[in-house]
Amino acid sequence: xxxxxxxxxxxxxxxxxxxxxVGEIADRAARxxxxxxxxxxxxxxxxxxxxxxxxxxxxxxxxxITVDGCPVGCARKILENIGVTPVSYIVTEMGFKKGGxxxxxxxxxxxxxxxxxxxxxxxxxxxxxxxGGGCGCGGNC
Amino acid sequence: xxxxxxxxTGCAKCNKLEELAxxxxxxxxxxxxxxKVKDVSKIMEYGVMVTPALVVNGEVKAAGKIPSIExxxxxxxGR
Numbered sequence: 001x002x003x004x005x006x007x008x009x010x011x012x013x014x015x016x017x018x019x020x021x022v023g024e025i026a027d028r029a030a031r032x033x034x035x036x037x038x039x040x041x042x043x044x045x046x047x048x049x050x051x052x053x054x055x056x057x058x059x060x061x062x063x064x065i066t067v068d069g070c071p072v073g074c075a076r077k078i079l080e081n082i083g084v085t086p087v088s089y090i091v092t093e094m095g096f097k098k099g100g101x102x103x104x105x106x107x108x109x110x111x112x113x114x115x116x117x118x119x120x121x122x123x124x125x126x127x128x129x130x131x132g133g134g135c136g137c138g139g140n141c
Numbered sequence: 142x143x144x145x146x147x148x149x150t151g152c153a154k155c156n157k158l159e160e161l162a163x164x165x166x167x168x169x170x171x172x173x174x175x176x177k178v179k180d181v182s183k184i185m186e187y188g189v190m191v192t193p194a195l196v197v198n199g200e201v202k203a204a205g206k207i208p209s210i211e212x213x214x215x216x217x218x219g220r
Binding site for chain 2: 012061
């Protein structure tokens with residue numbers, strides 16, 4: 001659903017949706033977060049395909065959040081390729097192993113909780129930005 | 142004829158973008174038609190996730206922000 005920018009602090013959430021278990025977990029966690037209103041879902045494939053609607057939306061959002069399965073960070077890098085620095089979350093950096101993690105509701109919820117409460121190691125500025133505050137630079141200005 | 146579309150559900154920012162797009166087009170002296178697109182399903186067909194958005198001849202030029210009038214002129218002019 002398209003979101004009006006009159007509502008300040010628009011957050012777009014993307015996942016890598018990769019083929020590995022952690023990619024599927026990233027995908028499903030992002031969907032949970034979208035459904036509960038943590039942020040608004042968008043499509044990293046659209047950005048990667050060069051579709052201007054998705055690209056301009058990323059550039060116009062206050063915050064872009066990526067959930068990648070592994071450190072390859074495809075979703076993050078796709079946004080970086082268009083000059084957007086997201087707040088990046090990586091499933092394997094939350095204690096889950098690529099190729100050895102069940103795609104279970106418990107794991108998905110644990111990933112969501114890590115993102116909601118930002119239990120990952122990020123600077124205070126990045127945490128502030130992920131929560132919807134700041135200038136939308138992803139904590140890099 | 143240049144087709145300009147302002148995507149948005151009718152909020153203050155959408156109205157402002159429409160006003161600026163119209164002024165930019167008039168200043169440029171071009172022949173244009175300006176359409177307001179409020180239908181969310183049509184907005185999403187463009188892949189736009191954040192409104193307001195400006196579309197020129199079918200290409201999304203901006204979303205989630207109001208460009209300056211000079212920026213809009215460049216977008217309309219294809220530069």
